Amino acid sequence: MAAKTLIIDGKEVSAEEGATVLQVARDNGVKLPTLCHLEGVYDVGACRLCLVEIAGTTKLLPACTTKISEGMRITTDSDRLRKYRRMTIELLFAERNHVCAVCVSNGHCELQTLAYSLGMDHVRYDYIFPKWNVDLTHRMFGMDHNRCILCTRCVRVCWHIEGAGTKNVAGRGATSKIISDLNQPWGDSESCTECGKCVMACPTGALFNKGTTTGEMEHDRDKLEFIVNAREKQQWLP
Amino acid sequence: MAKRIIIDPVTRIEGHAKISIYLDDAGKVSDAEFHVVEFRGFEKFCEGRPFSEMPGITQRICGICPVSHMLASARAGDALMAVAIPPAADKLRRLVNLGQIIQSHALSFFHLSAPDFLLGWETPVAQRNVFGLIQSNTDLARAGIRLRQFGQEIIEVLGGKKIHPAWAVPGGVRSGLSEEGRTKIRAWLPEAYATARVALDLFKKTLETHRKEVEVFGNFSSLFMGLVTADGSWEHHGGNLRFTSSEGALVADQVDPEKYYDYIGESVQGGSYLKSPYYTPLGFPKGIYRVGPLARLNVCERMGVPQGDVELANFKSMGKGAVTSSFLYHYARLIELVSAIEFVERYLDDAKLTTGPLRADAGINNLRGVGVSEAPRGTLFHDYTVDADGRLQKVNLIVATGQNNLAMNQTVAQIARAYIHGQEISEPVLNRIEHGIRCYDPCLSCSTHAVGQMPLRVQLIAPDGAVVNEVARG
Numbered sequence: 001m002a003a004k005t006l007i008i009d010g011k012e013v014s015a016e017e018g019a020t021v022l023q024v025a026r027d028n029g030v031k032l033p034t035l036c037h038l039e040g041v042y043d044v045g046a047c048r049l050c051l052v053e054i055a056g057t058t059k060l061l062p063a064c065t066t067k068i069s070e071g072m073r074i075t076t077d078s079d080r081l082r083k084y085r086r087m088t089i090e091l092l093f094a095e096r097n098h099v100c101a102v103c104v105s106n107g108h109c110e111l112q113t114l115a116y117s118l119g120m121d122h123v124r125y126d127y128i129f130p131k132w133n134v135d136l137t138h139r140m141f142g143m144d145h146n147r148c149i150l151c152t153r154c155v156r157v158c159w160h161i162e163g164a165g166t167k168n169v170a171g172r173g174a175t176s177k178i179i180s181d182l183n184q185p186w187g188d189s190e191s192c193t194e195c196g197k198c199v200m201a202c203p204t205g206a207l208f209n210k211g212t213t214t215g216e217m218e219h220d221r222d223k224l225e226f227i228v229n230a231r232e233k234q235q236w237l238p
Numbered sequence: 239m240a241k242r243i244i245i246d247p248v249t250r251i252e253g254h255a256k257i258s259i260y261l262d263d264a265g266k267v268s269d270a271e272f273h274v275v276e277f278r279g280f281e282k283f284c285e286g287r288p289f290s291e292m293p294g295i296t297q298r299i300c301g302i303c304p305v306s307h308m309l310a311s312a313r314a315g316d317a318l319m320a321v322a323i324p325p326a327a328d329k330l331r332r333l334v335n336l337g338q339i340i341q342s343h344a345l346s347f348f349h350l351s352a353p354d355f356l357l358g359w360e361t362p363v364a365q366r367n368v369f370g371l372i373q374s375n376t377d378l379a380r381a382g383i384r385l386r387q388f389g390q391e392i393i394e395v396l397g398g399k400k401i402h403p404a405w406a407v408p409g410g411v412r413s414g415l416s417e418e419g420r421t422k423i424r425a426w427l428p429e430a431y432a433t434a435r436v437a438l439d440l441f442k443k444t445l446e447t448h449r450k451e452v453e454v455f456g457n458f459s460s461l462f463m464g465l466v467t468a469d470g471s472w473e474h475h476g477g478n479l480r481f482t483s484s485e486g487a488l489v490a491d492q493v494d495p496e497k498y499y500d501y502i503g504e505s506v507q508g509g510s511y512l513k514s515p516y517y518t519p520l521g522f523p524k525g526i527y528r529v530g531p532l533a534r535l536n537v538c539e540r541m542g543v544p545q546g547d548v549e550l551a552n553f554k555s556m557g558k559g560a561v562t563s564s565f566l567y568h569y570a571r572l573i574e575l576v577s578a579i580e581f582v583e584r585y586l587d588d589a590k591l592t593t594g595p596l597r598a599d600a601g602i603n604n605l606r607g608v609g610v611s612e613a614p615r616g617t618l619f620h621d622y623t624v625d626a627d628g629r630l631q632k633v634n635l636i637v638a639t640g641q642n643n644l645a646m647n648q649t650v651a652q653i654a655r656a657y658i659h660g661q662e663i664s665e666p667v668l669n670r671i672e673h674g675i676r677c678y679d680p681c682l683s684c685s686t687h688a689v690g691q692m693p694l695r696v697q698l699i700a701p702d703g704a705v706v707n708e709v710a711r712g
Contacts, residue, residue, distance in 0.1 A: 102295045136627035211408075213294050213404055
């Protein structure tokens with residue numbers, strides 16, 4: 001595959017054609033905040049936290065779904081980007097009911113970690129306080145829609161790693177909801193294999209092992225990477 | 239002309255409250271009320287949450303006694319799962335509750351109440367606080383602060399942090415006691431004993447000059463309630479409920495705490511967010527009962543530890559039947575403090591504290607579960623009803639301070655009657671009335687504790703609402 005040369009934050013780098021800006025940035029040690037991106041499954045550009053500036057367009061583009069091109073000039077950090085990222089993370093918090101102090105993922109949450117790193121000391125938008133329920137019908141796992149940021153990682157691992165296709169998205173906009181099968185209680189799902197990949201993929205405390213208490217839920221992403229490596233590269237690495 | 243005096247806010251307590259004192263046409267106190275003006279709403283907004291999250295959520299009710307809520311909630315979870323928790327987990331929960339009792343009692347005595355009777359009721363308000371105590375009795379204040387720290391260290395050693403440790407869970411606890419932690423607590427014991435002893439001696443000396451306070455600070459007849467062991471000893475976690483009368487008679491004994499609702503009714507009053515529980519067989523308000531240190535010492539027959547038992551005998555000699563003065567809550571608190579240190583030492587020597595599993599696992603086996611534990615301020619009930627998946631359908635919390643609500647009203651009225659004569663009301667008199675509340679060390683479900691001077695406003699209000707007289711500080 002042909003190599004492309006491009007500039008990230010003033011530094012000239014080269015990468016294989018077809019790579020995304022996010023891949024190239026990470027390969028070259030440039031840190032970009034992400035939430036919906038998950039190693040092992042395809043990207044959807046849902047969270048908008050990895051937005052970057054690209055010379056020649058006034059639009060901000062998501063690094064995870066933007067392919068590189070020859071001569072591309074990318075800026076990953078600027079006042080404008082920091083402003084939008086902070087705004088985005090605040091809106092995520094305002095949209096549902098995130099209460100870190102009592103969350104099962106407190107201390108192990110990607111949303112919380114990003115909020116810290118982006119300097120979110122308060123939320124400037126009015127909280128919506130929507131009424132969402134907690135689905136505890138599954139015998140092993142729980143789903144708290146209050147803590148869901150609609151990143152769809154769970155949907156993608158369910159379809160493309162496990163191949164069960166249990167998880168889906170219903171509804172539109174901010175009232176979208178992760179569902180099981182045809183929007184039925186998770187415990188009634190016939191397609192769910194109880195593999196737990198969705199739980200491990202979740203960046204927040206929305207999906208959790210039943211019975212976990214404050215700060216007790218830790219998501220083990222390594223298992224997902226292990227499966228993907230085993231399947232795609234035929235490497236069974238611990 | 240009838241008037242109403244308002245003390246707002248009441249200071250050096252945990253939470254936000256005010257007091258109304260009603261004067262009749264002759265300027266005499268006709269009645270008094272204690273209003274809690276903050277609203278928390280935990281019973282409502284916890285509905286729909288998984289029961290396993292409740293120890294973590296409900297301990298956020300308070301920054302002073304989070305451990306109490308965590309333990310009562312974890313016990314309610316045990317009941318929902320219908321499990322007997324592993325023996326080591328039960329001992330560890332008891333140890334953390336003792337830490338909670340020590341730190342909270344030290345706070346109540348040294349930081350909140352001692353400034354009144356050690357510095358004096360007449361001391362200017364700017365000095366009559368823990369900072370004034372630090373200036374005038376530096377060593378005592380430092381020792382008191384360190385005693386509170388000792389209690390908090392026990393909590394941290396077990397739960398990982400001093401405030402809001404999400405450590406006790408339905409089925410047991412999340413982690414055990416390390417050898418390092420055990421050594422750390424043990425090393426602190428001599429100092430803790432010494433400070434508790436100083437406080438006890440100091441308070442007993444104080445009593446010699448505070449006969450009037452003992453007489454009028456909430457000295458009345460009521461029932462008392464607390465947990466006791468099967469043989470009637472002092473209990474703080476587990477055990478059964480006992481109600482006794484002012485005459486010391488058993489009213490109800492070895493009541494299964496899970497059946498509390500057969501004995502305790504809940505009433506609400508206008509002007510306060512605090513519920514007023516009462517002993518149902520006697521009805522409202524005749525079923526007034528007190529909880530907390532005074533009640534626990536009245537209902538139990540022995541502490542079960544040497545120093546505690548010596549003090550308990552002395553305490554019991556102060557009443558005929560039961561000790562009825564709420565001013566002696568302070569004494570009862572200090573007796574519990576020294577006893578708690580003795581119990582801590584006993585647990586540290588217990589080999590079973592660190593052996594065996596720590597957490598039982600089960601699904602939902604009961605749709606209703608009640609968890610009861612003795613919080614520093616009195617008996618705490620968490621009553622959960624869940625669906626088959628463990629989602630909360632109904633939450634009822636009966637908090638210690640609520641159970642003392644009727645008693646606090648009576649106390650305030652009694653002190654007001656004893657000290658208010660006519661329309662001139664001095665600041666030290668107001669402070670005595672506030673102290674009537676402090677005797678109970680109420681925790682008004684707060685998350686922070688205001689140290690120092692809070693503004694205090696007292697108004698004389700005519701029946702038409704006109705402010706006749708106003709005194710303010712702060």
